[in-house]
Amino acid sequence: MDLFDLYQQKRIWDAEAKADNAGRDAAHASERVATEVRRLEAKIDGLALICEALWELLRERTQLTDDDIRKKMQEIDLRDGVADGKITSVATECRKCQRKTFTRNPVCMYCGEPVTGVWR
Numbered sequence: 450m451d452l453f454d455l456y457q458q459k460r461i462w463d464a465e466a467k468a469d470n471a472g473r474d475a476a477h478a479s480e481r482v483a484t485e486v487r488r489l490e491a492k493i494d495g496l497a498l499i500c501e502a503l504w505e506l507l508r509e510r511t512q513l514t515d516d517d518i519r520k521k522m523q524e525i526d527l528r529d530g531v532a533d534g535k536i537t538s539v540a541t542e543c544r545k546c547q548r549k550t551f552t553r554n555p556v557c558m559y560c561g562e563p564v565t566g567v568w569r
């Protein structure tokens with residue numbers, strides 16, 4: 450084996466080591482993502498349980514109905530101008546104090562004026 454062959458062989462070993470490390474890094478990253486997904490799923494399950502408990506208590510102790518909550522959910526969903534089943538807060542200017550506020554808030558956090566969404 451001459452000097453050039455040795456050099457080439459070293460480059461091949463280096464490339465193989467690099468590939469092995471990249472594979473291990475990808476496996477670890479995939480593991481971390483899976484762990485984070487499991488944590489977020491558990492958190493969502495907990496939040497869904499709290500929402501259900503709160504809604505059942507409200508329904509039992511008030512005159513509110515499933516239709517009332519559906520209408521309120523639609524109203525809140527539309528505050529950003531898009532019926533997409535998500536709360537997307539959009540910055541808007543308060544019509545009373547002209548400060549920036551967000552459409553997810555029912556009232557301006559500075560002066561208490563009802564927040565008008567982008568659809569109004």
Ligand SMILES: [Zn+2]
Pocket residue numbers: 543544545546547548557558559560561562
């Ligand atoms: Zn205001």
